[in-house]
Amino acid sequence: MTNPRSVRYELKTELVRQGYTLSSFSKISGVNRGVLSSTLSDPPTKSLSMNQLNQMSEALHLPVGWLYKQYAEELIKDIEHVSWRKVKDLLTHCLILNKVSLIKMMLDALEDKTAYVNYIFELAEEVIEQGSQADLQMFYQYVLDYESNPHTERFAVSQYRLFRANLGLDLQQNFKAMIQFAPYRHTLPLYLKLDALAQLIHVSYALKDWEVLNEYGKELVNTANLAYKEKSKQSHISTKKHERPLIVYFGKGYTAQFIKWEHSGNYEEAKKLIPYYEDLSWVTKVDPLDTESRISVEKHAIYAKCNRYNLELLQGNYSALKPYVDYLEFFPEEHPASLTIIIKASNMHKWDIDEILEKYHHIIYPSNILDYLQRITSYSMIVEINRYINIYYELALYYFERKKNKDDLEHILSVLKSNIEKYNRLYSFDSTQLFEKISKFYLA
Known part of the structure; x- marks a missing residue:
């Protein structure tokens, strides 16, 4: 007798309820009558495929996914004998419909079955290659849980995919994700290592870990050089695309090294790095000059000019301030990064920049930082949010040192505190020192 919870029972019941015979239903569903007979008979002589189930659900005017839970339960009951193709079909359709609980149920049923590790990994990578935005974290966690050799490439790739999935605007969470992933970057295939190092640079910058930032910068340039050489030798061979x-990776690697020297106060060493990213058009010899590449060449030329101005200001050249501000009129995307340095330099050299702060008041205090940044910049949000925190930190020092209006100072402290709590709790040590200093000498 047919199990009253089975897929076949539910289908047969619905056919009868809607008044179909096998012949009439075959015509409207497009499923062969013989297939219907063999899959719905008791006992069945043929297994039901996902495509057939979806066809039948559609013909019965029921939602896709109607019987997925029962279908999954039946596969699990016979999991030792079910083919990977059937499991893959179900998981794929569950991803499309975002049926997270069913995916978890299937993966739990496959626990300790090491033969499935590579299948699960390849399915996840296949989904990514198709450009899907599906959440694949459970798949990659399955690989990490049941891969017997943690030194394999698929283990490293799974670590990387989870690292990327866990990156957000919370720096504490990003720090944990970086610590978990970083040791595995060396095992990644070249095309993914480039992307991985770029993300590690973003997190290191936000953490203000200049030494680590510098090391990742050097490593990224070396990795980009390897990719460049591969493309030079095998430009006719189709390879997985980074x-x-x-150009982006070369530029990011060199600017990471520049930032290390800039923040360490070694401006001469920083200056030596600018020519390396000032003109990156040579990279297009092996990497075609598409729209993104062309824009990147132009952007790095802009970065180079801004960074030359930055070094002039940090070294006390006040005469560079006006031409710098005039130059920035044309490049709103650079405003957060440049304002950080302008305010920092004014604190270092006791300059009055009230007029500039008034000019950029709407940029310093956008009604919503995330909305503003998403409109004006293509840079990493991790980096840009932390630039804003640096702006508020330097601005608080600026107001304190000049004994500015108490309301202005209290406002900037409130904004700084709010953004640290939202995005960067790891900044608390620096900000605590600032708050104590101001409380003791000014707000008491």
Whole structure:
């Protein structure tokens, strides 16, 4: 007798309820009558496929996914004998419909079955290659849980995919994700290592870990050089594509090294790095000059000019301030990064920049930082949010040192505190020192 919870029972019941015979239902569903007979007979002589189930559900005017839970339960009951193709079909359809609980149920049923590790990994990578935005974290966690050799490439790739999935605007969470992933970057295939190092640079910058930032910068340039050489030798061979043009990785690697020297106060060493990213058009010899590459070449030329101005200001050249501000009129995307340095330099050299702060008041205090940044910049949100925190930190020092209006100072402290709590709790040590200093000498 047919199990009253089975897929076949539910289908047969619905056919009868809607008044179909096998012949009439075959015509409207497009499923062969013989297939219907063999899959719905008791006992069945043929297994039901996902496509057939979806066809029948559609013909019965029931939602896709109507009987997925029962279908999954039947596969699990006979999991030792079910083919990977059937499991894959179900998981794929569950991803499309975001049926997270069913995916978890299937993966739990496959626990300790090491033969499935590579199947699960390849399915997840296949979904990514198709450009899907599906959440694949459970798949990659399955690989990490049941891969017997943690030194394999698929283990490293799974670590990387989870690292990327866990990156957000909370720096504490990003720090944990970086610590978990970083040791596995060396095992990644070249095209993913480029992307991985770029993300590690973003997190390191936000953490203000300049030494680590510098090391990742050097490593990214070396990795980009390897990719460049591969493309030079095998430009006619189709290979897996890295996420961004090679120009981006060269530029990010060199600017990471520049930032290390800039923040360490070694401005001469920082200056030596600018020519390396000032003109990256040579990279297009092996990496075609598409729209993104062309824009990246132009952007790095802008970065170079801004960074030359930054070094002039940090070294006390006040005469560079006006031409710098005039230059920035044309590049709103650079405003957060440039304002950080302008305010920092004014604190270092006791300059009055009230007029500039008034000019950029709407940029310093957008009604919603995330909305503003998403409109004006293509940079990493991790980096840009933390630039704003740096702006507020330097601005608080600026107001304190000049004994500005108490309301202005209290406002900037409130904004700084709010953004640290939202995005960067790891900044608390620096900000605590600032708050104590101001409380003791000014707000008491």
